[in-house]
Amino acid sequence: MFEFLQIIGDLISAVHLTSVVAMLIGLSMGILIGVLPGMGPLLGAVLAIPFTFYMDPVPAIALLLGIYQGGNYGGAITATVLGIPGTPMSAATLLDAYPMANRGLASEAVTLAAIASFFGTVFSGIVLILISKTLAKIAIGFGPAETMSLALLGLTAIAALSHGSLVKGLIAGAFGLSIATIGNDPITGFTRFNFGRTELEGGVTLVAMFMGIFAVSELLIQIEKPFRAFQATKRLGISFSMFKTLGPKFFGYLRSSIVGVGIGSIPVVGNTTSSFLSYKLAKDFSKRPGNFGKGEPDGVIASEAANSACTGGALIPMLALGIPGDPVVAVVMGGLLIQGLSPGPTLFFTQAQALTGIFAAFLIGGILLLPLGLASITVFMRVLKIPLSILLAAVLALIIIGTFLVQRHIFDLWQLWFFGAVGYAMRKTGFPLIPVVIGFVLGPIFEVNLRRTTIIMSGDFFGYMATRPVALVVLVLAAIALLAPLVQTWYLRLTQIRAERAKGSHQKKGSTNLS
């Protein structure tokens, strides 16, 4: 009890006006970019990251977290009004929010989404504060072998993100890891692969890489699409009667939030999975399962509470173990690195004050999301009326300025276009982009600890690993995580072939009987 009160006291004392302002800006930006179909919190965080260079650590991370939280909610507005998911994680929200809107309950659906987002975010924030420090206390005793294994486990998330082709995902991940080797060797300081450019001695510029891979490639893809405009015809407002659902549907909010935190804390499984899983659970537990998909408020609660709770869940492995739990969190991790804060267990002991500030900002963000999200619905809906050409021009200008501001080198712009071209080519040939970023972020941690492990074990891998059971277990988990999608694909194919054969033999039997 005393410890809990101490945590509350620490959180209150860590609140600063600059963090609250940064969080408000982040939430507004997040909702804005979440409302725009095809864009999402990932692009928002990438666009904002250069500006964090000029901020103190806590407001900088608060800005990024605000975009993350706001972006998740913004997608629900588009799902309700236009019937298209503003972000991938709001796809499950759409199933019931859009039918609700078609029945004239658009305001109710959006208000419910805001309440669920608020509940999920605040709940995940509390879990984040309570669990991450305990996890960090365990992880602080980890040596290079354990850290290397954990980084490898994070890298196997590549398998989960390689939709369609594991091989392409592995190439993308290895490309990201290779890019991370450019510059000074982390152990000896020896310069590698810098092409004779002094600008590359410190490595590839993180912002140019993120902006190029995601933002420039997205811009080029958007340019290719036919000219389009969105027509939002539904009127939106606040439905205060929806606040009454907090009592009778409390367990629905809680269950969805628990699912969100749980799924979110598994590296890179992501909030889209959590919202669909939570939606299915809500349907299974419901007394009216037939209403799901036809405008059932419980469906909106399940999806929105879960995908918002993912935000806190995904931060747990990143802060406590240094493994990003989600692509947006990988960008937030980049933001921490820019601020000189190295994610992982040591962060809890060396930068405890900054971390408490980040926790406080996260909770404040969750709380502010409700009034801001509801009060500004009509304002954000107007964004949909802005022509796409103007929005893309503004995004391009932000990309250029953002990249240039970091070091004020024209060379960074060349890096930006290079990674933009790589990202564009990857999208066109069906390569996933996230593994490149995961590889780039986790690469240095993985390399340093892998090489330290090889030094310590002096050639006796099995003998050394026998003394490190935690590392061994994590390595086995990593192997399972990597092989699971392959086994699943083979199993599905085998079942399909068997079914086809069985169908064929039935048809043969039928034809012989007829003859």
Place this chain on the structure above:
Amino acid sequence: MRIDLKDLLPGLCGLGFGSWLLRETYLLDVELAQHVGGGMNAAGYPRLLSLLILGCSMFLVCQALIRGVRRQMPPSDDSQVGDTWVFKKAGIAFLGFMVYTLLLNHVGYLIITPPLLGLITVLVGERRKLVIAATAILITLVLYTVTFYAFHIVLPEGVLRYVIG
């Protein structure tokens, strides 16, 4: 025989990149790194990565050649491209980025940015000249002002340096 270029081309690119990386690891002067307690040296780790890339790329190329027919690709909005004009649009935009970067320092941010933004708005499909010009100029000016007053950073002045003095 129809070969899946979506696998073959990136596979070949991967083979090229992997081979280059492997060659670079051998060219690296690793004398400095070799004596770190007998562990993996500065070239060893990238060499592992190059082998992984080579292996996966080889698999991709073989897969494309052996199948010899167009693979069932997962539906992706990004890869659904009907005509060559869309590729040209991306190409023109990219060319614009190159020219912009080459001229930025010499011509200056305030002069070179509006044409680039105008080009993008035209490529997206905007045809109203006033909207194109106003968008390009306003965005440029707003961002210049923000960086100047909020971050105290002067963006490349280019020829304006001589005009204003």
